[in-house]
Amino acid sequence: MSTTIEQVSSLERRFTMHIPIAAVESETDTRLKRLARTVKMAGFRPGKVPMKMVASTYGPQVRSEVIQDQVNKSFGDTVDANELRVAGYPRIEPKGDATDPNNFQFTATFEVFPEIKFGAASDLAVERPVVEITEADVDRTIETLRKQRVRYEAKDGASVDGDRLIVDFTGVVDGLAFEGGSAKDFAMVLGERRMLPEFEAAANGLKKGETRVFDLAFPADYFGADVAGKTATFTLTAKDVSAPILPAVDAEFAKAFGVASGELVTLRAEVRSNLELERKRRVFQALRDQVFKALRAQANVEIPKSLIAAEAQRMAQAAAEEMRSRGAKGDSANVSPSTFEPAATERVAMGLIVGELVREQKLQATPEQVRALLNEQAQSYEKPEQVVAWYYQDARRLSEFEAIALEQNVVDYVVSNGKVTDKAVPFTELIGQQAA
Numbered sequence: 001m002s003t004t005i006e007q008v009s010s011l012e013r014r015f016t017m018h019i020p021i022a023a024v025e026s027e028t029d030t031r032l033k034r035l036a037r038t039v040k041m042a043g044f045r046p047g048k049v050p051m052k053m054v055a056s057t058y059g060p061q062v063r064s065e066v067i068q069d070q071v072n073k074s075f076g077d078t079v080d081a082n083e084l085r086v087a088g089y090p091r092i093e094p095k096g097d098a099t100d101p102n103n104f105q106f107t108a109t110f111e112v113f114p115e116i117k118f119g120a121a122s123d124l125a126v127e128r129p130v131v132e133i134t135e136a137d138v139d140r141t142i143e144t145l146r147k148q149r150v151r152y153e154a155k156d157g158a159s160v161d162g163d164r165l166i167v168d169f170t171g172v173v174d175g176l177a178f179e180g181g182s183a184k185d186f187a188m189v190l191g192e193r194r195m196l197p198e199f200e201a202a203a204n205g206l207k208k209g210e211t212r213v214f215d216l217a218f219p220a221d222y223f224g225a226d227v228a229g230k231t232a233t234f235t236l237t238a239k240d241v242s243a244p245i246l247p248a249v250d251a252e253f254a255k256a257f258g259v260a261s262g263e264l265v266t267l268r269a270e271v272r273s274n275l276e277l278e279r280k281r282r283v284f285q286a287l288r289d290q291v292f293k294a295l296r297a298q299a300n301v302e303i304p305k306s307l308i309a310a311e312a313q314r315m316a317q318a319a320a321e322e323m324r325s326r327g328a329k330g331d332s333a334n335v336s337p338s339t340f341e342p343a344a345t346e347r348v349a350m351g352l353i354v355g356e357l358v359r360e361q362k363l364q365a366t367p368e369q370v371r372a373l374l375n376e377q378a379q380s381y382e383k384p385e386q387v388v389a390w391y392y393q394d395a396r397r398l399s400e401f402e403a404i405a406l407e408q409n410v411v412d413y414v415v416s417n418g419k420v421t422d423k424a425v426p427f428t429e430l431i432g433q434q435a436a
Contacts, residue, residue: 003078011111011304013084016095017074018103024070028063035062067104075108085113088306111304116356119298124418126290129283129425133275137427141271142249145257152242158205159241161191165203166240171216171232178226185239199234206238258382274380275427282430288407291414292350299353303345307352311344312337354410361413365405373401373408 006014036054037047044050071092079086090110152164159165165188171181188195190204202214213235222228247253251262259267316337323335337344358364374391378384391397 005082010302011114013112014107014109017106019070020103024066027066031062071106087111087113087304088310111306114302117300121417124294124414127421127423129286129430130422131279131425131427131430133272133427137275138268138271146246149247150244153245155241155243158207159190162244164189164242165238167236167238169234169236171234173227173230173232180224202236208238208241211237287411291411295353301349301352303349307348308344311348312340315340315344363409363413365402369405370401373404
């Protein structure tokens, strides 16, 4: 008997399943007999429990399992026969007005994947950054490496940007202390902008043992709700002031970063090589973001609500776990999925769009592409071959590189077929754009 598929909305479908009662009873009886061979009950040897007792104890559960199995099979058969692409999970309910004495009746309501229509690939426009790595970029990176190995020496003079201070501070609002408003032996480096501007300004110019009292106006959107938008009075004491001492760029410095020969030329070559890899990654990210944005704007797609709800739920759970890992407790770690619905909508939309483009244009990642990406990534490690082997020990570990390879194929497709404008961009600007 053919099944009538009702179109509830553009994406929602519904049909009725008829599960023969006789088939359910027969299969239930078969399973109970099989169970009776091994079931254990007090006072009986295994396999000798009377069928009536087996049926009385396990019958309802087995019957429910049989019905569930029959429903799943009926749903799957109907979906396959009608070539339906189900999105999310179906909602299956007993039919309230069922009058057929020979069948259990259930309604299955579900969504299907939307049909995605793309415009002409030639209409997709992206701007490709063209970036040159300069000697100044290498110098700047080496300076960053120097700062990573900075040490501090005590000084007698007033603090300036770059100095490290060890301070005690106490803050009050309307004469009352507040959570997070005081600390002892707190380390801070002037100029890193990790503290509010008023706090940095008050710490600047302090000498060891000196105390300064100042007012600090908390922003209205400050994360601490108790003090947001209020003004606190702080008492700040410098217990130690130390000046930064950067290492010399010499052979020992080069050896510290893995250059066994200590040659600065070799160090600069390795720094440049790493910057080249970073440039490649950043340019790809910039292109990918533009490609995805262009595809999203062009593709006409309606998104299944069930997929949005599932993704929002997943994102909320991930956020809650992250908050709990940072020490949040109770209700403070509960995040409503509705908060993530806009982001979930875009994430699901892009997944559908990219997935359809990959299927339509045969852009699936190949094993060779995945291996090449992994080899490139592994070169930054001391023993690349061990890194590659570790990833290949578990297929799940490769999923990251498979996703990158697939995205690369999508980007290459749009770049090859769309409108591409090259734009010269300094490396520092490229880094800034990606960090923003």
